[in-house]
Amino acid sequence: MSSEIKESIKVPVMAELAASGKQPEYLFWVGCAGAIDYRYMKVTRAFATLLNHLKVDYAVLGTEETCTGDPARRAGNEMLYQMQAMIVIETFKMYEVKKIITICPHCYNVFKHEYPDLGGHYEVIHYTELLADALRNGMLKVDKSKLAGKTATFHDPCYLGRMNNIYDAPRFVMETLGLTMAEMPRNRSFGLCCGGGGAQMFKDAEKGGKEVFIERTEEAMETGASIIGSSCPFCMTMLTDGIKYKDKEEELQNLDVAELVVMALQKGA
Amino acid sequence: MSQTIFTVLLVITIAIFAWSASRVIRILMLTRKAYPVKELGERFKLTIVNAIFQERIFRNRIAGIMHALVFWGFCVILLGSIEMVIDGVLGTERILAFMGPFYNFMMAAGDISAYVIAVFVVVFIIRRAWLNIGRLHGKELSAINHADAFFALTFIFILMITLAGLNIFYVAGHPDYVGSYPVSALIAPMFAEMSPKGITLLHDINWWVHIVLIFVFANVLPYSKHFHIFMSVPNVFFSRLSPLGKMYTMEEITKEVRMMMNPETAFAAADPGEQPPSRFGILDGEDITWKNYIDSLACTQCGRCSAVCPANMTGKELSPRKMMIDIRRRMREKGPHLLKEGKGYSDQKALIRDYITPEEIWACTTCNACARECPLNIDQPTFILDLRRYLVMEESAAPAQLNAIFANIENNGAPWQVSQQDRMKWAEG
Numbered sequence: 001m002s003s004e005i006k007e008s009i010k011v012p013v014m015a016e017l018a019a020s021g022k023q024p025e026y027l028f029w030v031g032c033a034g035a036i037d038y039r040y041m042k043v044t045r046a047f048a049t050l051l052n053h054l055k056v057d058y059a060v061l062g063t064e065e066t067c068t069g070d071p072a073r074r075a076g077n078e079m080l081y082q083m084q085a086m087i088v089i090e091t092f093k094m095y096e097v098k099k100i101i102t103i104c105p106h107c108y109n110v111f112k113h114e115y116p117d118l119g120g121h122y123e124v125i126h127y128t129e130l131l132a133d134a135l136r137n138g139m140l141k142v143d144k145s146k147l148a149g150k151t152a153t154f155h156d157p158c159y160l161g162r163m164n165n166i167y168d169a170p171r172f173v174m175e176t177l178g179l180t181m182a183e184m185p186r187n188r189s190f191g192l193c194c195g196g197g198g199a200q201m202f203k204d205a206e207k208g209g210k211e212v213f214i215e216r217t218e219e220a221m222e223t224g225a226s227i228i229g230s231s232c233p234f235c236m237t238m239l240t241d242g243i244k245y246k247d248k249e250e251e252l253q254n255l256d257v258a259e260l261v262v263m264a265l266q267k268g269a
Numbered sequence: 270m271s272q273t274i275f276t277v278l279l280v281i282t283i284a285i286f287a288w289s290a291s292r293v294i295r296i297l298m299l300t301r302k303a304y305p306v307k308e309l310g311e312r313f314k315l316t317i318v319n320a321i322f323q324e325r326i327f328r329n330r331i332a333g334i335m336h337a338l339v340f341w342g343f344c345v346i347l348l349g350s351i352e353m354v355i356d357g358v359l360g361t362e363r364i365l366a367f368m369g370p371f372y373n374f375m376m377a378a379g380d381i382s383a384y385v386i387a388v389f390v391v392v393f394i395i396r397r398a399w400l401n402i403g404r405l406h407g408k409e410l411s412a413i414n415h416a417d418a419f420f421a422l423t424f425i426f427i428l429m430i431t432l433a434g435l436n437i438f439y440v441a442g443h444p445d446y447v448g449s450y451p452v453s454a455l456i457a458p459m460f461a462e463m464s465p466k467g468i469t470l471l472h473d474i475n476w477w478v479h480i481v482l483i484f485v486f487a488n489v490l491p492y493s494k495h496f497h498i499f500m501s502v503p504n505v506f507f508s509r510l511s512p513l514g515k516m517y518t519m520e521e522i523t524k525e526v527r528m529m530m531n532p533e534t535a536f537a538a539a540d541p542g543e544q545p546p547s548r549f550g551i552l553d554g555e556d557i558t559w560k561n562y563i564d565s566l567a568c569t570q571c572g573r574c575s576a577v578c579p580a581n582m583t584g585k586e587l588s589p590r591k592m593m594i595d596i597r598r599r600m601r602e603k604g605p606h607l608l609k610e611g612k613g614y615s616d617q618k619a620l621i622r623d624y625i626t627p628e629e630i631w632a633c634t635t636c637n638a639c640a641r642e643c644p645l646n647i648d649q650p651t652f653i654l655d656l657r658r659y660l661v662m663e664e665s666a667a668p669a670q671l672n673a674i675f676a677n678i679e680n681n682g683a684p685w686q687v688s689q690q691d692r693m694k695w696a697e698g
Binding site: 074210 | 328511512513514515516518519522523525526527529530549550577579580582583584585586587628629631632633634635636637638641654657658659660661662667668670671673674675678679682683684685687689690691692693694695696697698
């Protein structure tokens with residue numbers, strides 16, 4: 001069973017639409033990891049496929065996209081953060097962006113809570129909310145038999161859950177796909193970090209007894225689930241590393257919520 | 270006679286407390302601004318939910334229920350303590366009894382609470398001394414911190430026993446007593462054989478020990494972690510109301526960046542009223558905000574923050590609780606000098622390195638579990654990130670790997686070294 005999409009995907013780009021005088025309703029903000037990280041590019045492909053499937057009126061910035069500045073800010077570099085933020089806000093102004101869909105919860109958080117201080121006010125939608133809505137209103141139809149019988153656990157990304165109170169949308173999506181949910185003891189607002197936030201993703205951990213991602217992977221393993229659902233590029237990297245470290249790649253898979261939806265998608269529906 | 274002694278003791282107590290409080294307030298006036306305290310309605314609501322109803326404390330069920338009952342117990346007992354002060358000054362007995370049914374209710378609740386709290390305090394002492402509860406034994410806790418905890422628990426225990434004692438002997442000595450004391454009234458008949466003089470004496474001993482201990486305790490608190498009792502409710506009221514995930518924007522940086530991005534304004538004359546740029550981020554005591562300071566005063570070192578900290582639980586040096594202990598220790602050390610000699614005072618030490626190592630600062634994942642857990646809404650992540658801001662923007666002392674992501678973001682707009690031109694490759698087959 002694979003969620004992988006092999007063929008090219010037709011993705012509308014802002015600059016091209018603008019050239020023909022069109023303005024999409026949504027900007028799909030891909031994010032650096034979504035555009036660059038080899039593993040997470042697959043998630044971006046899965047989600048773009050779903051956007052096309054749902055006929056959402058969207059476009060991406062493509063090569064005009066740059067870092068939101070969030071990792072620099074969390075690493076203490078406020079100067080670099082603000083420079084990046086102002087560049088992004090200028091780009092958004094140029095295309096009159098009003099609604100943004102993000103995958104990365106870190107991008108979501110910075111757009112929603114931090115850009116307003118610099119004059120950037122947008123409606124920000126996390127893709128798990130969009131998918132949950134599409135499933136709820138019947139726009140998105142899934143074949144429950146595809147994932148039936150599988151047990152999954154959901155790992156709450158800190159910047160999605162604790163910081164933005166989005167706990168139900170990803171769980172609703174996973175349940176609707178027919179997965180049996182097994183919660184980890186530390187879930188929702190008690191959720192344990194994967195160890196990748198606050199720019200930790202880009203540096204070695206400080207010395208200690210254990211890596212945070214191993215602690216979290218062990219907790220996921222104890223649920224007996226065969227799938228860890230996640231919805232953040234950093235969590236994806238950390239937990240995938242954890243599964244490799246524990247040598248559990250046969251029994252346990254780390255998949256993004258968008259990938260799970262693609263797996264259960266009812267073709268032609 | 271006893272009225273005079275009592276009044277003198279009361280005046281001394283108030284005078285010492287006022288001196289301690291004024292020092293805290295003067296240090297508070299030195300701190301940097303954090304955020305404007307607006308939205309009072311929201312703040313009252315938060316105080317009711319978080320402080321009065323103890324919402325967050327229940328995230329830890331058993332300890333939470335015990336804490337809440339102790340807190341509510343203290344609240345109802347407070348009326349009796351106020352009454353004791355008035356009685357002491359005026360030489361009256363149970364002067365608030367005119368309140369009728371409300372008085373009866375409060376006295377009954379206070380009487381039951383005295384016994385409940387005494388039992389819980391014994392449980393707290395046993396938990397702390399003999400049960401292996403991780404968060405009560407962080408390595409950041411010194412012998413003094415532990416002694417402080419046992420001291421306060423012992424004090425509270427004696428306060429509750431003497432409260433029970435004065436209720437028992439009051440009931441035993443007054444067949445026509447006012448108020449209601451459900452538990453003490455059960456115990457009082459055991460002293461029916463005792464002489465009225467003996468009963469009065471025992472009542473008075475309990476009464477005096479109780480009130481004098483309150484006076485002493487009130488003046489120890491500003492120097493103990495149990496300053497919590499005074500500072501916790503205000504700390505909740507003055508909570509940061511912005512979302513957990515929002516870092517505050519440094520306006521002085523915004524000014525610089527706008528100038529850089531708009532060259533026309535770069536050479537404009539500086540505003541004559543402009544302050545010289547202060548230090549970016551936090552290096553030492555003089556850089557902290559009023560919120561950092563009251564956080565450190567309200568913290569009672571319960572360790573819920575460090576227990577949920579991913580870095581701490583995996584053996585890293587970072588402990589959010591230690592951050593609060595360090596702020597307070599440093600302010601106790603440097604604060605009086607800052608008051609006397611001004612902000613330029615230096616003792617060749619700083620919070621960073623002498624108290625908090627860069628290793629601790631760089632271990633934080635900004636997951637905000639600590640801030641979410643703190644029953645008092647202490648904001649540890651904002652403090653930690655301000656320490657990072659100092660290290661990066663004043664000393665360029667980020668770990669090498671983070672300097673690399675800064676360079677990548679500047680050069681190619683991503684933390685990874687990949688050309689911006691490759692940002693659509695994901696869509697290709």
